[in-house]
Each structure stands twice: as structure tokens, then as C-alpha cells.
Amino acid sequence: AQTVTQSQPEMSVQEAETVTLSCTYDTSESDYYLFWYKQPPSRQMILVIRQEAYKQQNATENRFSVNFQKAAKSFSLKISDSQLGDAAMYFCAYRSYGGSQGNLIFGKGTKLSVKP
Amino acid sequence: GAVVSQHPSRVICKSGTSVKIECRSLDFQATTMFWYRQFPKQSLMLMATSNEGSKATYEQGVEKDKFLINHASLTLSTLTVTSAHPEDSSFYICSAASTANQPQHFGDGTRLSIL
Numbered sequence: 001a002q003t004v005t006q007s008q009p010e011m012s013v014q015e016a017e018t019v020t021l022s023c024t025y026d027t028s029e030s031d032y033y034l035f036w037y038k039q040p041p042s043r044q045m046i047l048v049i050r051q052e053a054y055k056q057q058n059a060t061e062n063r064f065s066v067n068f069q070k071a072a073k074s075f076s077l078k079i080s081d082s083q084l085g086d087a088a089m090y091f092c093a094y095r096s097y098g099g100s101q102g103n104l105i106f107g108k109g110t111k112l113s114v115k116p
Numbered sequence: 117g118a119v120v121s122q123h124p125s126r127v128i129c130k131s132g133t134s135v136k137i138e139c140r141s142l143d144f145q146a147t148t149m150f151w152y153r154q155f156p157k158q159s160l161m162l163m164a165t166s167n168e169g170s171k172a173t174y175e176q177g178v179e180k181d182k183f184l185i186n187h188a189s190l191t192l193s194t195l196t197v198t199s200a201h202p203e204d205s206s207f208y209i210c211s212a213a214s215t216a217n218q219p220q221h222f223g224d225g226t227r228l229s230i231l
Binding site for chain 1: 162165218225
């Protein structure tokens with residue numbers, strides 16, 4: 001079974017600075033998807049960024065980028081120029097490629113605080 | 117695009133009551149919908165996966181007679197918590213995808229409180 005581990009329960013960053021959230025996972029599959037979701041206090045899950053395992057290039061979405069190390073099974077999220085609105089719980093998630101289920105496996109989350 | 121509406125957003129009811137939560141995909145057809153449960157300060161745990169027109173697939177440890185899932189159309193799935201008790205109090209979140217391998221879009225969640 002696949003597992004996702006986020007070793008940082010809480011992180012803090014100064015506004016305008018850069019922060020990196022860690023995520024490791026365990027799988028025997030070669031093809032899969034990895035995601036970072038943001039859950040603000042409003043509780044809605046918002047997709048931040050997505051990475052296909054077969055792509056070597058790291059995904060980037062504006063101020064958000066990932067460092068995907070497939071051999072190390074590591075998938076960290078870097079937030080540049082942090083903003084107050086980035087404060088939220090961040091969940092790393094795994095999903096198998098193919099198959100009929102497609103369900104997400106979440107890590108326990110990292111609570112990010114942004115200091116003004 | 118890809119909006120998922122979940123209703124109600126909050127429910128407070130007495131023990132023994134059955135509660136129905138709706139999850140609707142507003143601007144796309146969702147062949148697959150997922151129901152998650154989230155305890156305070158914890159991650160989302162998948163409860164079940166529902167595919168339109170077929171029976172839901174429940175995760176281990178989730179009572180299918182307790183948590184009834186119906187996915188009768190391509191835009192609507194419902195979760196009914198039958199004879200709810202205080203231990204069922206939690207945050208329930210649905211997500212929907214056009215197919216199992218497409219990105220999931222989440223609803224806003226339902227805060228269920230059983231007194």
C-alpha cells in the first residue's frame with residue numbers, strides 16, 4: 001500500500017520570504033501522480049500543483065514549485081514570495097496512475113503560518 | 117470551471133437522526149465521486165468511492181450500512197449518515213472527477229455535529 005509522509009506538522013515563514021514544505025512517499029508503482037493541496041480555514045481543498053511521475057521536469061505554478069526526486073520518493077513544495085493568504089494547511093497527496101479508482105492518499109498535513 | 121457544490125455546509129442534529137449530504141458537480145459530469153472524512157487537525161481519510169450507476173466501494177473499516185452512498189446521476193452523489201451518533205461528528209468532504217484519472221475537485225465540506 002502507498003503511504004505519504006509529511007514530517008513537518010507546522011512551519012512558519014516571514015511574508016515575502018521563501019519556504020519549503022517536505023513530503024516523502026512510499027510506493028512500488030512506477031507511474032503515479034503527486035499533488036499539493038491547500039486547505040485554508042474555510043476548509044475548502046484547493047489544488048495547488050500537480051506532478052506526473054513520468055515527467056522529469058518539476059511542475060511550477062506561479063509562486064509555487066516542486067522539487068520532485070523520484071528515486072528518493074521525495075516531493076517538496078516551495079512557496080516563493082510568501083503572502084498572508086498562503087497561510088493554510090498544506091497536504092501532499094498521491095494517486096495511482098490508471099486503474100478504476102483514482103482515490104487520493106493524503107499526508108497528515110503541514111500547517112503554514114505567514115508572519116507579516 | 118470544475119465547481120463542486122456540497123450541501124449543507126453545517127448540520128447540528130440530535131443523536132439518532134439520519135443526515136443526508138449532497139455533492140453536486142455544477143459544470144461537468146462526474147462519473148466518479150469520493151467521500152472523505154476529516155477529524156480536527158487531521159488529514160482526509162477516504163471513506164468510499166462512488167461511480168455513477170454502480171454501488172460504492174467502501175474503504176476498510178467504513179460501515180456501508182451506516183454511511184449510505186448513492187450516485188444516481190452524473191452530477192449528484194449523496195452520503196446519508198444513518199442513525200447518527202456523537203462519534204459520527206466530523207467534517208465530511210466530497211470530491212468529483214470526470215473520470216477516475218482526472219483531477220478531483222473538492223466541495224466546501226459539511227460540518228456535522230451530533231448532540
